[in-house]
Amino acid sequence: MTRKTRRVFALCIAALLVMWIASGAVLAKKTTIVHWQHHSPARKEMVEAFAAEFMEKNPDVEIQIESIPETDYFQKLLPALAAGSGPDTFQIPAGQVASYAATGVLQPISPKVATTAQIEADFVPSAIKRLKVSGSYYGFPVDTQTIVLFYNPQLFNEAGLDPAKPPQTWAELIEYAKAIHQRDANGVTTRMGVATGGYGPVLASLMLQNGASLWNNETDLPDFSSPAAAQALKFAADLVTEYKVEDRQMGSRWNAFRQSKLGMVFAHPAMIGSFRATVPDLVFKIAQIPAPKPGGSRATLLTSWAYVVSKKAPSEAASKWIAYLTSEDAQKRWITKTGDLPTRKALLELPEYKNDPLLAPCMESMKNSVPAPWTTRRLDDELLRKAYELVILKGESPEKAMKWLSEEAIKAEKEQKALAKP
Amino acid sequence: MNSGLSTAVALKRRPLTWHRLQRLVAPYVFVSPGVVFYLMVTIIPMVWGFWISFHKWSIIWPAHPWVGLGNYTALLSEDLFWISLRNTAVYTAGVVPVEVAFALMVALLLNTKMRARGFFRLLYYLPVVTPLSISAVIWQWIYHPHVGLLNWVMRVLHLPTHDWLQEIGTAMLAVIIVAIWSGVGYRMVIFLAALQGIPQTYYEAAMIDGAGGFALFRHITLPLLKPATLFVLVTSIISSFQVFSIVNVLTQGGPLDSTHVVVYYIYKRAFGDLQFGLAAAMSFVLFAIILVVTAIQWKLIGREVSYE
Numbered sequence: 001m002t003r004k005t006r007r008v009f010a011l012c013i014a015a016l017l018v019m020w021i022a023s024g025a026v027l028a029k030k031t032t033i034v035h036w037q038h039h040s041p042a043r044k045e046m047v048e049a050f051a052a053e054f055m056e057k058n059p060d061v062e063i064q065i066e067s068i069p070e071t072d073y074f075q076k077l078l079p080a081l082a083a084g085s086g087p088d089t090f091q092i093p094a095g096q097v098a099s100y101a102a103t104g105v106l107q108p109i110s111p112k113v114a115t116t117a118q119i120e121a122d123f124v125p126s127a128i129k130r131l132k133v134s135g136s137y138y139g140f141p142v143d144t145q146t147i148v149l150f151y152n153p154q155l156f157n158e159a160g161l162d163p164a165k166p167p168q169t170w171a172e173l174i175e176y177a178k179a180i181h182q183r184d185a186n187g188v189t190t191r192m193g194v195a196t197g198g199y200g201p202v203l204a205s206l207m208l209q210n211g212a213s214l215w216n217n218e219t220d221l222p223d224f225s226s227p228a229a230a231q232a233l234k235f236a237a238d239l240v241t242e243y244k245v246e247d248r249q250m251g252s253r254w255n256a257f258r259q260s261k262l263g264m265v266f267a268h269p270a271m272i273g274s275f276r277a278t279v280p281d282l283v284f285k286i287a288q289i290p291a292p293k294p295g296g297s298r299a300t301l302l303t304s305w306a307y308v309v310s311k312k313a314p315s316e317a318a319s320k321w322i323a324y325l326t327s328e329d330a331q332k333r334w335i336t337k338t339g340d341l342p343t344r345k346a347l348l349e350l351p352e353y354k355n356d357p358l359l360a361p362c363m364e365s366m367k368n369s370v371p372a373p374w375t376t377r378r379l380d381d382e383l384l385r386k387a388y389e390l391v392i393l394k395g396e397s398p399e400k401a402m403k404w405l406s407e408e409a410i411k412a413e414k415e416q417k418a419l420a421k422p
Numbered sequence: 423m424n425s426g427l428s429t430a431v432a433l434k435r436r437p438l439t440w441h442r443l444q445r446l447v448a449p450y451v452f453v454s455p456g457v458v459f460y461l462m463v464t465i466i467p468m469v470w471g472f473w474i475s476f477h478k479w480s481i482i483w484p485a486h487p488w489v490g491l492g493n494y495t496a497l498l499s500e501d502l503f504w505i506s507l508r509n510t511a512v513y514t515a516g517v518v519p520v521e522v523a524f525a526l527m528v529a530l531l532l533n534t535k536m537r538a539r540g541f542f543r544l545l546y547y548l549p550v551v552t553p554l555s556i557s558a559v560i561w562q563w564i565y566h567p568h569v570g571l572l573n574w575v576m577r578v579l580h581l582p583t584h585d586w587l588q589e590i591g592t593a594m595l596a597v598i599i600v601a602i603w604s605g606v607g608y609r610m611v612i613f614l615a616a617l618q619g620i621p622q623t624y625y626e627a628a629m630i631d632g633a634g635g636f637a638l639f640r641h642i643t644l645p646l647l648k649p650a651t652l653f654v655l656v657t658s659i660i661s662s663f664q665v666f667s668i669v670n671v672l673t674q675g676g677p678l679d680s681t682h683v684v685v686y687y688i689y690k691r692a693f694g695d696l697q698f699g700l701a702a703a704m705s706f707v708l709f710a711i712i713l714v715v716t717a718i719q720w721k722l723i724g725r726e727v728s729y730e
Binding site: 099100378412415 | 566569585590670677693696
């Protein structure tokens with residue numbers, strides 16, 4: 001071997017060595033997952049804790065969390081997804097998973113993390129119904145909420161009611177609310193009986209309880225035209241206009257409940273976390289929402305979001321991360337800290353929840369839950385409230401308000417469907 | 423004109439030296455960052471928005487089919503768009519005249535040699551620099567039907583109380599009051615600066631001729647404030663047509679759409695319903711309306727006044 005050959009040989013060895021080190025460095029590089037979600041202090045704290053644990057268990061993965069105020073969330077998310085610079089994992093309303101999947105910005109859950117059969121075996125059907133597109137699941141359920149009745153036992157006692165026996169029917173609810181409601185000498189409400197707030201999911205739950213299906217399977221569109229739906233709207237409006245046990249002049253129903261100036265309020269279980277965080281001394285109880293008649297339906301609308309994986313994300317690591325966020329252990333912690341209901345079947349029957357006076361009615365409400373069948377967000381957020389306001393502010397008949405609601409809901413739903421099928 | 427032409431011809435004939443090149447290029451280099459920025463954040467998005475308005479455009483859908491004037495014709499059947507336009511006109515009619523008149527009045531008062539002038543200037547300007555989220559909390563308390571300041575005053579005066587933000591008849595009025603409160607300070611500063619630019623000699627000469635206080639205001643102050651008045655009017659009307667934040671934090675368009683304004687509706691249709699094509703078409707209808715209104719104002723009070 002000549003001197004020149006030796007030099008070339010040494011150079012080749014050195015080059016190979018450098019390449020090996022470099023490839024080692026690449027291999028050692030962490031997989032980064034950028035996670036976006038809408039902000040609440042409790043939620044942010046929880047997800048950050050989960051991320052720290054996940055990174056400890058998976059040292060090759062780095063989670064970067066961005067918590068965005070809900071008012072700005074879609075304003076930021078949509079352009080980012082369109083530009084291809086969006087997050088790897090994020091949350092969207094469960095009803096919109098199919099629309100997002102149709103646009104190609106999402107990828108299904110990696111089968112290496114959870115197969116379709118596993119997901120269906122583990123989760124409550126109503127919680128995952130909207131997450132399945134063309135046979136694949138595109139997300140895990142989060143922020144799952146039903147409607148329950150929060151009530152103040154102290155106000156029950158003062159009104160001569162038994163806090164151990166919350167109202168079971170609509171008639172009882174009115175009776176109890178009348179007993180709690182108080183006015184001063186000028187007729188100004190000082191203590192309010194009950195509040196629905198005209199909130200969309202509450203109104204939809206009352207309609208479902210009363211036997212309205214809210215969905216026409218033949219047309220595959222919303223349907224609020226049934227007399228049962230109009231009766232439910234009338235019941236909610238009558239609390240304000242006829243029985244005067246809900247007074248909008250009291251301002252925020254949450255503040256009224258916090259100040260023990262409201263006896264009963266229809267709300268999501270998530271308010272457990274909110275009330276505990278803001279007024280730790282407040283004593284409250286929870287019951288399933290009363291049925292229209294004795295022994296009647298306790299159905300409640302189920303609203304939820306989904307953690308999803310973007311198309312560009314590292315499939316397995318991203319799926320693993322959102323599976324971790326919705327694991328049994330995580331869901332146990334979600335419920336105690338934020339009031340997010342568990343969606344894993346195994347948790348619903350746990351004795352610790354069944355025997356917990358606050359959580360037991362929430363778990364029962366999960367069993368009676370019906371997922372919102374529509375895609376349009378306007379129905380929950382806007383249209384149901386407007387139908388309610390048409391009755392209480394403009395004096396329209398519930399039937400006329402529901403006719404208007406049906407037309408608007410169909411228009412909104414058709415528009416969303418057309419978007420998903422250009 | 424001639425000298426300018428001859429300089430240009432001379433410059434053209436002279437050989438291109440480094441110094442001359444610098445003189446030719448430097449102005450463009452200096453303005454280019456501003457131009458690029460303006461192009462990026464205004465002109466290109468505007469042209470792009472116009473392009474979007476002719477398409478069925480959901481921001482995350484990769485296909486954007488051409489629909490021609492489809493989005494513009496669809497607006498005809500968007501009832502809420504027309505309601506929002508009407509509400510925006512009511513809002514503008516409620517805010518602009520009061521805001522401008524009040525700002526002028528305050529500026530005239532603060533232009534006199536009064537005590538604690540600096541304090542009052544600060545007081546009137548404070549709402550301009552107060553974050554809207556904080557203002558909203560304060561005003562929500564003022565308007566609170568039970569514990570609010572406004573209803574307390576109404577009760578003292580034996581007048582009927584209201585749920586100001588939740589009643590169809592009062593919600594827009596409540597929003598207008600907040601807008602005036604938060605907008606007066608900025609307009610006041612413009613008027614104040616213009617008032618201080620009016621030469622004192624005009625007043626002295628008029629006073630020697632026997633002009634009184636109102637005559638001085640009518641024949642000197644008001645005409646010489648025309649450029650400032652035009653500026654304040656044009657910018658006030660444009661910002662009123664573009665109102666969003668106040669409605670978003672106070673009423674979210676309710677109750678029953680009584681405070682639903684155009685930009686709020688555009689925002690909801692774009693980011694809530696993903697109808698970006700339709701929202702872009704609405705933006706250009708709004709743009710055309712603002713353009714016409716501004717042109718009319720320009721025509722009516724656009725001529726400058728000078729006593730030089």
